[in-house]
Amino acid sequence: MGGPVRDTAAMIAGMAPVLRRGRFVFAETEDAALLARAFAVVREEEGTTAILPEEVAAAAGLDTGLSMACITLTVHSALDGVGLTAAVSQALAAAGIPCNVVAGVQHDHLFVPAERAEAALARLRGLSAPEAPPLPDPVPEVTIRPATPADDDAIWAILKPAIEAGDSFTADPRGGRAGAFAYWRPPGASNFVAEVGGQTLGTSYLKPNHAGGGAHVANAGYCTAPEARGQGVARALLAHSLHEARARGFTAMQFNFVVETNTRAIDTWARAGFAVVGRLPGAFRHPTEGRVDALVMHRAL
Structure with a gap:
C-alpha cells in the first residue's frame, strides 16, 4: 500500500465514501465494558464520550434518541493534509446535513443523522467523482x-x-x-x-x-x-x-x-x-x- 495522501485534490477525488453497517450513538459513560466496545472514545475534562453501536447503547439503557450513520472516507488521508475536512463539511452543510468527523490514522469517519445517510453519500459522491476516476492498474503477478x-x-x-x-x-x-x-x-x-x-x-x-x-x-x-x-x-x-x-x-x-x-x-x-x-x-x-x-x-x- 502507498503512503498517506496529502494533496487536497487527490484526497477529495479519491475519498471513495462507504456507508458502514449499523447505527451509532454518542454517549457519555465511564463504564469500561462499554468503552471497550466503542467505535471511538473521546476523553474531555467534562467526561468521556463513547461512540457506541446503537444496540450496545440501548442494552445499557443509554439514550439512543439521536441515531447516527457512519460514512468512512476510504482514502488514506494524511493527518497533516489540508482541505479534505473543510470540503466535506462544506458540501454537507450546503445540503443541510449535520456532520461530525472522527479521524483515524488511516481514514476519516463522518457521523451523520441516520435518516440523512443516503443523501450524504450522494453529496460526497458528487464532490469526489464529478468525472470517471482512473482505472486501477493491473496486478502483474496475476x-x-x-x-x-x-x-x-x-x-x-x-x-x-x-x-x-x-x-x-x-x-x-x-x-x-x-x-x-x-x-x-x-x-x-x-x-x-x-x-x-x-x-x-x-x-x-x-x-x-x-x-x-x-x-x-x-x-x-x-x-x-x-x-x-x-x-x-x-x-x-x-x-x-x-x-x-x-x-x-x-x-x-x-x-x-x-x-x-x-x-x-x-x-x-x-x-x-x-x-x-x-x-x-x-x-x-x-x-x-x-x-x-x-x-x-x-x-x-
Missing part, C-alpha cells in the same frame, strides 16, 4: 485469460465453497455444479480465470448489465479461492474486468446486489472508484446475520 472447457473443474472448485456458504452470492447453495455454472455463465457473459504461478485461484464473468437501452453498462462477478487471500487476485480480476469493459465500449459498470456484510469486497470496489448508489433494505437472507441490506454500486468507465 495472469488473467479467457476460460476454456478445460478450466471447468478448477472453476467449480473455486465456486463450490463460496456458493454453498450462502453468504455472498444469490445462487442456490443447493444447486450443485450445474446450478453454479448456470449462475456464473448467464447469457452474453464471458468467463475468465486468474492464475498465480500456474495455479487457478480466481474466476470472473463480464456481461452487459441489461439488454436494449441498458446494454451500454457492464456487469461483472468475481470469486476467488480461499488460498488466494492476500495475493491480489480479487484486485486483479476487478482491474481486468474494468479495462476489458472499457475496451468493449461499455461506459460504466454496475454491481446490482452487493451484500452489505461482504465488507472486504465493498472496500475493494470502493477503492477502485465504485460508489454506493442504492440500498435494498433487508434484500438478502444471510445464513447467520438474518436479513441484511444489499447495495447497488456503480462507477463510470
Whole structure:
C-alpha cells in the first residue's frame, strides 16, 4: 500500500465514501465494558464520550434518541493534509446535513443523522467523482485469460465453497455444479480465470448489465479461492474486468446486489472508484446475520 495522501485534490477525488453497517450513538459513560466496545472514545475534562453501536447503547439503557450513520472516507488521508475536512463539511452543510468527523490514522469517519445517510453519500459522491476516476492498474503477478472447457473443474472448485456458504452470492447453495455454472455463465457473459504461478485461484464473468437501452453498462462477478487471500487476485480480476469493459465500449459498470456484510469486497470496489448508489433494505437472507441490506454500486468507465 502507498503512503498517506496529502494533496487536497487527490484526497477529495479519491475519498471513495462507504456507508458502514449499523447505527451509532454518542454517549457519555465511564463504564469500561462499554468503552471497550466503542467505535471511538473521546476523553474531555467534562467526561468521556463513547461512540457506541446503537444496540450496545440501548442494552445499557443509554439514550439512543439521536441515531447516527457512519460514512468512512476510504482514502488514506494524511493527518497533516489540508482541505479534505473543510470540503466535506462544506458540501454537507450546503445540503443541510449535520456532520461530525472522527479521524483515524488511516481514514476519516463522518457521523451523520441516520435518516440523512443516503443523501450524504450522494453529496460526497458528487464532490469526489464529478468525472470517471482512473482505472486501477493491473496486478502483474496475476495472469488473467479467457476460460476454456478445460478450466471447468478448477472453476467449480473455486465456486463450490463460496456458493454453498450462502453468504455472498444469490445462487442456490443447493444447486450443485450445474446450478453454479448456470449462475456464473448467464447469457452474453464471458468467463475468465486468474492464475498465480500456474495455479487457478480466481474466476470472473463480464456481461452487459441489461439488454436494449441498458446494454451500454457492464456487469461483472468475481470469486476467488480461499488460498488466494492476500495475493491480489480479487484486485486483479476487478482491474481486468474494468479495462476489458472499457475496451468493449461499455461506459460504466454496475454491481446490482452487493451484500452489505461482504465488507472486504465493498472496500475493494470502493477503492477502485465504485460508489454506493442504492440500498435494498433487508434484500438478502444471510445464513447467520438474518436479513441484511444489499447495495447497488456503480462507477463510470
